[in-house]
Amino acid sequence: MKFGFFDDKNREYVITNPRTPWPWINYLGNEDFFSLISNTAGGYTFYKDAKFRRITRYRYNNVPMDSGGKYFYIKDGDNIWSPGWKPCKTELDSYECRHGMNYTSIKGEKNGVTAEALYFVPLKTWAEVQKLTISNNSKDTKKLKIFSFLEWCLWNASSDMENFQRNFSTGEVEIEGSVIYHKTEYKERRDHFAFYSVNAPVQGYDTDRESFIGLYNGFDEPRVIVEGKPKNSVAHGWSPIASHYIEVELKPGESKDFIFVLGYVENKEDDKWETKNIINKKKAKETIAKFDTTAKVDSALADLRKYWDNLLSVYSIKSGDDKLDRIVNIWNQYQCMITFCFSRSASFFESGIGRGMGFRDSNQDLIGFVHQIPERARERIIDIASTQFPDGGCYHQYQPLNKRGNNDIGGGFNDDPLWLILGTVSYIKETGDFNILDEMVPFDNDMSVARSLFDHLTVSFDHVVNNLGPHGLPLIGRADWNDCLNLNCFSNDPNESFQTTENKTKGSKAESVMIAGLFVVYGRDYVELCMRTGKNKEAGRAQKYVNAMVDSVKKYGWDGEWFIRAYDYYGRKIGSNENEEGKIFIESNGWCTMAGIGKEEGLCVKALDAVKERLDCEHGIVLNNPAFTSYYIEYGEISSYPPGYKENAGVFCHNNPWIMIGETVAGNGNRAWEYYRKICPSYLEEISELHKTEPYVYAQMVAGKDAFKPGEAKNSWLTGTASWNFYAISQFILGIRPEYDGLLVDPCIPGDWKGFKVTRKFRGATYSIEVVNPDGKSRGIKEVIVDGKLSASNLIPVFGDRKEHFVKVVLG
Ligand code: BGC
Numbered sequence: 061m062k063f064g065f066f067d068d069k070n071r072e073y074v075i076t077n078p079r080t081p082w083p084w085i086n087y088l089g090n091e092d093f094f095s096l097i098s099n100t101a102g103g104y105t106f107y108k109d110a111k112f113r114r115i116t117r118y119r120y121n122n123v124p125m126d127s128g129g130k131y132f133y134i135k136d137g138d139n140i141w142s143p144g145w146k147p148c149k150t151e152l153d154s155y156e157c158r159h160g161m162n163y164t165s166i167k168g169e170k171n172g173v174t175a176e177a178l179y180f181v182p183l184k185t186w187a188e189v190q191k192l193t194i195s196n197n198s199k200d201t202k203k204l205k206i207f208s209f210l211e212w213c214l215w216n217a218s219s220d221m222e223n224f225q226r227n228f229s230t231g232e233v234e235i236e237g238s239v240i241y242h243k244t245e246y247k248e249r250r251d252h253f254a255f256y257s258v259n260a261p262v263q264g265y266d267t268d269r270e271s272f273i274g275l276y277n278g279f280d281e282p283r284v285i286v287e288g289k290p291k292n293s294v295a296h297g298w299s300p301i302a303s304h305y306i307e308v309e310l311k312p313g314e315s316k317d318f319i320f321v322l323g324y325v326e327n328k329e330d331d332k333w334e335t336k337n338i339i340n341k342k343k344a345k346e347t348i349a350k351f352d353t354t355a356k357v358d359s360a361l362a363d364l365r366k367y368w369d370n371l372l373s374v375y376s377i378k379s380g381d382d383k384l385d386r387i388v389n390i391w392n393q394y395q396c397m398i399t400f401c402f403s404r405s406a407s408f409f410e411s412g413i414g415r416g417m418g419f420r421d422s423n424q425d426l427i428g429f430v431h432q433i434p435e436r437a438r439e440r441i442i443d444i445a446s447t448q449f450p451d452g453g454c455y456h457q458y459q460p461l462n463k464r465g466n467n468d469i470g471g472g473f474n475d476d477p478l479w480l481i482l483g484t485v486s487y488i489k490e491t492g493d494f495n496i497l498d499e500m501v502p503f504d505n506d507m508s509v510a511r512s513l514f515d516h517l518t519v520s521f522d523h524v525v526n527n528l529g530p531h532g533l534p535l536i537g538r539a540d541w542n543d544c545l546n547l548n549c550f551s552n553d554p555n556e557s558f559q560t561t562e563n564k565t566k567g568s569k570a571e572s573v574m575i576a577g578l579f580v581v582y583g584r585d586y587v588e589l590c591m592r593t594g595k596n597k598e599a600g601r602a603q604k605y606v607n608a609m610v611d612s613v614k615k616y617g618w619d620g621e622w623f624i625r626a627y628d629y630y631g632r633k634i635g636s637n638e639n640e641e642g643k644i645f646i647e648s649n650g651w652c653t654m655a656g657i658g659k660e661e662g663l664c665v666k667a668l669d670a671v672k673e674r675l676d677c678e679h680g681i682v683l684n685n686p687a688f689t690s691y692y693i694e695y696g697e698i699s700s701y702p703p704g705y706k707e708n709a710g711v712f713c714h715n716n717p718w719i720m721i722g723e724t725v726a727g728n729g730n731r732a733w734e735y736y737r738k739i740c741p742s743y744l745e746e747i748s749e750l751h752k753t754e755p756y757v758y759a760q761m762v763a764g765k766d767a768f769k770p771g772e773a774k775n776s777w778l779t780g781t782a783s784w785n786f787y788a789i790s791q792f793i794l795g796i797r798p799e800y801d802g803l804l805v806d807p808c809i810p811g812d813w814k815g816f817k818v819t820r821k822f823r824g825a826t827y828s829i830e831v832v833n834p835d836g837k838s839r840g841i842k843e844v845i846v847d848g849k850l851s852a853s854n855l856i857p858v859f860g861d862r863k864e865h866f867v868k869v870v871l872g
């Protein structure tokens with residue numbers, strides 16, 4: 061069952077039934093100021109950091125689901141309704157929500173009146189603009205009462221939810237004209253406040269929640285709205301809100317726009333006040349003035365659209381299959397931008413208070429957007445590397461507000477450092493900017509111990525070399541990519557977190573074959589980088605370690621039919637036929653086949669066949685099999701999940717592309733594509749009632765074959781799945797891959813594809829690429845024609861001449 065449709069021309073997903081199986085959300089803003097918004101206008105806003113600078117309040121996992129947001133209430137006679145159906149839930153005559161690129165528009169119609177609310181964060185603006193258009197389509201003059209509503213958060217989203225003995229006494233607001241200012245704690249240690257304005261005179265307002273809603277009412281039935289009269293309440297403590305009240309009369313056919321601005325301001329210490337206790341509103345007024353007419357708002361939206369036209373023009377495909385084109389050209393790239401902005405911090409599954417920017421996550425996210433905004437990727441690489449320690453280890457996460465490593469979570473995840481090589485190499489291949497390697501980057505944000513970024517890569521590489529276990533394989537540390545394979549944790553206390561509790565790493569023999577594969581892939585990249593920068597001696601040194609790792613994997617990481625997953629604390633195999641449960645895992649088989657370890661001896665093909673046989677199911681490739689059915693203290697969180705969910709045999713979509721890429725390394729385009737399609741959301745739109753999460757973005761996990769409800773997805777939006785799937789389809793299946801010396805065209809597609817076209821902007825030129833497949837091949841190049849001339853190579857040179865170049869590649 062579908063709940064809407066894709067409007068590809070406008071790059072929108074249009075939801076036509078508000079009762080989606082889960083709130084289907086969108087993100088506004090892409091730099092400093094952000095909002096999450098659901099298809100019924102639920103959600104919240106923050107500045108940079110969803111934990112420390114939360115602007116509006118939200119209660120997760122609420123009853124009813126997704127309560128609280130930026131609501132408009134229309135009172136037409138006794139009828140009260142909202143354009144997004146919620147919170148009133150008055151049956152609408154029509155409803156439509158359009159989620160687009162960083163904007164959302166929600167339109168409802170009731171008794172001849174339509175209300176359309178457009179929400180977006182204009183470029184370079186610390187504010188969300190809302191344009192509410194009210195139209196009278198009836199034959200009578202309408203006298204309507206309009207109420208806006210949002211609830212302020214007292215800035216720190218975490219203490220806002222728990223420290224009520226203080227919170228209930230701190231709230232402060234100011235009201236001036238049609239603007240409501242939220243200034244809690246501004247008097248003391250804060251240099252910032254928020255405001256909510258409307259570009260029309262108001263006939264009243266409310267800023268105190270209890271006065272507006274009533275203690276025993278819900279968002280669906282605020283007392284003030286039922287009574288039809290605002291109370292002009294001024295909040296003192298308790299829960300401050302912002303609600304404007306506007307009376308409007310519309311003749312038949314008449315329509316009126318109201319522009320609301322929800323903004324954020326920072327003032328310097330000596331510029332905080334207008335007079336005693338009256339805040340300096342200058343910057344707020346400037347922002348409001350920028351968006352006080354429909355023309356200004358429309359032009360800001362047009363700029364945002366242009367911005368996205370430009371970003372999405374870098375890679376686009378024409379395949380003849382709408383489902384593929386829309387995910388590659390629009391939604392997957394959009395999701396990659398969102399994961400870049402938020403890492404794993406704020407979604408409808410991530411509360412915004414738990415996690416900051418992940419070291420491994422942010423590096424992997426980079427491969428999905430570096431082609432769009434290389435300058436910001438560069439900055440991100442430096443930020444991430446700045447949280448590394450001199451020994452190559454690193455903080456697992458950092459807070460976006462201050463860019464400092466997060467001490468609560470700490471470090472010790474032994475895969476983390478290697479991802480910095482992936483991020484850096486991807487950036488250089490995209491841009492050709494080797495200078496980044498010379499940037500001086502601090503350790504643990506301490507500039508006095510800064511070294512070049514290249515040196516950071518060296519210590520990343522060496523962190524593995526210096527932490528090898530008894531089989532010459534990398535020690536796992538706290539965990540590798542799989543946060544739930546906690547081999548040194550041994551937790552029997554339900555009150556401690558598997559993720560942060562003290563680990564027994566001393567004397568541990570726990571080794572990771574996944575990190576081994578990762579090390580071979582990115583170790584080789586490191587070697588190549590050394591050679592390209594004239595460090596031949598270092599290249600030689602590093603190559604030896606890579607070779608040794610290949611040998612160790614072949615010797616101790618091969619189980620006969622597939623690659624084992626790890627050795628546990630005691631040195632016993634995990635992911636081996638010898639195990640009763642968890643005989644085979646996806647991660648090590650993905651990385652070792654991507655690395656091509658034992659390819660000549662046939663190990664890769666065997667491993668991939670074992671994955672197909674034992675891990676593949678209707679909904680994708682599960683993480684492990686058989687699923688764990690009891691708690692293994694020596695394995696940790698992985699065995700805490702019921703079978704089929706999350707890291708315990710869920711279809712963990714993040715790592716499916718590793719197998720897809722492994723299949724392309726083996727030349728098997730049919731299988732790579734089959735796996736791709738299975739988890740690709742645009743192909744799952746028709747089963748939305750089962751899939752549950754948005755059909756326009758990837759979810760982290762789809763319940764696997766052992767689950768109670770196979771096929772049901774969770775954790776949409778913020779997942780490495782976005783970048784890895786884009787990487788797999790764009791660079792390995794379609795095969796358009798940036799290399800240091802040019803753009804490689806090396807597709808690995810299903811044999812029955814006739815071909816496809818890709819437009820790729822790369823280092824200052826446009827490559828119009830046509831791939832044709834007359835002989836029904838999956839892989840192999842018969843002929844390459846560049847600008848009309850036969851070319852000896854499928855590595856198309858860097859032109860950098862701002863011109864368009866035509867490339868034709870014939871498979872065969
Ligand atoms: C989840 C993982 C996640 C980890 C760290 C675990 O509970 O299953 O997917 O990476 O927490 O937050």
Ligand code: NOJ
Nearest residue numbers: 404418421541542543544
């Ligand atoms: C989600 C985390 O964000 C990521 O870092 C981790 O690799 C996966 N879960 C697997 O556990």
